[in-house]
Amino acid sequence: MGAENVALVREIFEAWQAEDFDALERGFSPNVQWVGLKPEEGDCHGAAEVAQVLRDRSAQGVRVELEELIDVGDQVVAVVRTSGRPDLPPGERIIFITVTLRGGTVAAMQSFHSRDEALSAGPALDLR
Numbered sequence: 001m002g003a004e005n006v007a008l009v010r011e012i013f014e015a016w017q018a019e020d021f022d023a024l025e026r027g028f029s030p031n032v033q034w035v036g037l038k039p040e041e042g043d044c045h046g047a048a049e050v051a052q053v054l055r056d057r058s059a060q061g062v063r064v065e066l067e068e069l070i071d072v073g074d075q076v077v078a079v080v081r082t083s084g085r086p087d088l089p090p091g092e093r094i095i096f097i098t099v100t101l102r103g104g105t106v107a108a109m110q111s112f113h114s115r116d117e118a119l120s121a122g123p124a125l126d127l128r
Helices: 002-017 023-026 048-059 115-120
Strands: 026-035 063-071 075-084 092-102 105-112
Touching: 002 023, 002 075, 002 092, 023 026, 026 048, 026 075, 048 092, 048 115, 075 115, 092 115, 105 115
Parallel strands: 026 105
Antiparallel strands: 063 075, 075 092, 092 105
């Protein structure tokens, strides 16, 4: 499963970079949850809402570049370079997104400030 999960997460980020939001939304579970860097303020629920937030960020000039994918079982940690975020200091920033996959789609994502936080976090959310 590891290679398949990594390939799926790569496709998701490639769709985001290409601003192909329809493809991006298809890669998410209908009930996907995303916990942002600032919990509650950046939380999203549902494929349409997550895709809309990413669409809005792209319209604001936010850009992402996938630097690395780390396979951790049914999760993948994406190391992402971002730029243009209006809520962060100017310049580029590295964030770490733990992506939990279920049934061939992204079920949950959680963003972190450090690699260690992302790798030690466990499942992004309780998906029972």
